[in-house]
Amino acid sequence: QGPAAAIGLSLVIGIVIAEVLQQLGAEQVRVKWPNDIYLQDRKLSGILVELTGKTGDAAQIVSGAGINLVMRRVESDVVNQGWISLQEAGVVIDRNLLAARLIKE
Numbered sequence: 001q002g003p004a005a006a007i008g009l010s011l012v013i014g015i016v017i018a019e020v021l022q023q024l025g026a027e028q029v030r031v032k033w034p035n036d037i038y039l040q041d042r043k044l045s046g047i048l049v050e051l052t053g054k055t056g057d058a059a060q061i062v063s064g065a066g067i068n069l070v071m072r073r074v075e076s077d078v079v080n081q082g083w084i085s086l087q088e089a090g091v092v093i094d095r096n097l098l099a100a101r102l103i104k105e
Helices: 002-006 009-023 095-104
Strands: 030-032 036-039 042-052 060-067
Touching: 009 030, 009 036, 009 042, 009 060, 009 095
Parallel strands: none
Antiparallel strands: 030 036, 036 042, 042 060
8 A cells, every 4th residue: 555554644643642651650642643742732752754655655654753751942933833741731741651661652
């Protein structure tokens, strides 16, 4: 089926990340279609999925996610959307535990 078979992949990855974060204490996270995770109505995580290939052939997929664990404050003109880190939300999650749980899922 090629790249068309991976259309919903960013949403699936987002759901898995949100579930893991909830299990580890960030209970109020939510997935914002198609590739963001929000906490307290601000962006906590972004997901990127890059697909290459032709219809009918195998697809090559590269995916990645950035999760704001600890962030320094930046001016609003540098970042043009509301964002939050787990630290700012008062959620403490060990980055190694988070990585292990995400890989397992």
